[in-house]
Amino acid sequence: MFRSRSWLIKNYAELGKTSTELGKEQNVSHKTILYWLEKYNIPRRHPAHKENKGENNYFWSGDNVSYAGLHHWLEVNKPKTGICDICNKYKKTTYANISGEYRRDINDFGELCYSCHCLFDKLNQTHKKQLEGKQ
DSSP, rough: OTTOOHIIIIIIIOOOOHHHHHHHTTSHHHHHHOOOOOOOOOOOOOOGGSOGGGGGGGTTOOOOOHHHHHHHHHHHHHHOOOOOOOTTOOOOOOEEEESSOOOOOOEEEEEEHHHHHHHHHSSHHHHHHHHHHHH
16 A cells, blocks of 8 residues: 555645554555655655644653753743743743652743742742742
8 A cells, every 4th residue: 555656645645644654554664655755756744744742743752751851842832921930020031840840741830030040949948839829
């Protein structure tokens, strides 16, 4: 099937399935699918064109995400306002983890200016209560 131009056009171009999905269906690697797409001059999509966010993304690691990966996920899913959650001033802000557990939960992060973030890290319990009250 995957060697058929019409099958590839229907499944890849029209139905929007990814080369990975098609490879799994046909028990071949996604590179084999890409080879046949190229052979038949079927235009490839950029991975971002497929709705591949969150758990649908090939690189999704769930709660086993790295520190940098978690912050990148936050930047995409919780855009910064530039207003500190503690002092309510418009400043350059960063994300601060409230619980200390670094789980993939948007409500477990506050947006703090540098000064409040430093204080938060030093005096976690006092500011933690203020941030928890904002949720």
